[in-house]
Amino acid sequence: MSAPEPAPTHSSVTVRDSMTTSLPPATDNRPDTAADLLLPVPDDDGAPFWDYAARGELRVQTCSDCDEPRFPPRPCCPHCQSFAAHWQRMSGRGRIWSYVVPHPPLLPAYAAQAPYNAIIVELAEAPRIRLVGNLVATPDGALNSVDPARLRIGAPVKVAFHTLPGGVTVPRWLLERP
Numbered sequence: 001m002s003a004p005e006p007a008p009t010h011s012s013v014t015v016r017d018s019m020t021t022s023l024p025p026a027t028d029n030r031p032d033t034a035a036d037l038l039l040p041v042p043d044d045d046g047a048p049f050w051d052y053a054a055r056g057e058l059r060v061q062t063c064s065d066c067d068e069p070r071f072p073p074r075p076c077c078p079h080c081q082s083f084a085a086h087w088q089r090m091s092g093r094g095r096i097w098s099y100v101v102p103h104p105p106l107l108p109a110y111a112a113q114a115p116y117n118a119i120i121v122e123l124a125e126a127p128r129i130r131l132v133g134n135l136v137a138t139p140d141g142a143l144n145s146v147d148p149a150r151l152r153i154g155a156p157v158k159v160a161f162h163t164l165p166g167g168v169t170v171p172r173w174l175l176e177r178p
């Protein structure tokens with residue numbers, strides 16, 4: 001996996017200033033404001049998902065009795081009520097099931113990168129499991145590194161991993177055919 005990007009040199013004050021003066025152009029790909037993006041807050045059930053992501057692995061909680069994957073993580077299988085579970089490794093391939101292209105008003109760190117995208121990915125091995133993420137040009141690319149005009153329902157994607165400035169590694173998505 002690619003190395004984490006260096007710590008940003010711009011403080012959050014810079015971001016707030018950009019809101020009161022002028023926003024950078026939408027084509028600005030600098031990830032300087034990434035420190036102000038919202039971070040995942042792992043809970044006990046979901047912690048393994050993030051631990052595996054930090055190792056560059058996409059894994060989905062799966063029932064050890066009926067073998068059905070489930071998401072979001074939770075203690076009990078909704079299909080057979082078993083509490084036995086393991087974390088099944090996925091290939092990291094899937095398709096865009098849906099997407100949105102956010103525009104301001106947004107939180108400042110997001111407004112600075114809008115319009116960008118948020119996609120829902122249907123996993124190849126577990127089509128009923130759909131993960132929310134961002135389609136990017138490279139694993140460490142900015143949220144707006146893919147032209148929104150390129151978004152297509154059904155487009156094949158593959159997972160990549162990006163470590164945020166706070167240290168949390170998140171799955172992101174790249175087009176199979178860039």
Ligand SMILES: [Zn+2]
Nearest residue numbers: 063066077080
């Ligand atoms: Zn089950």
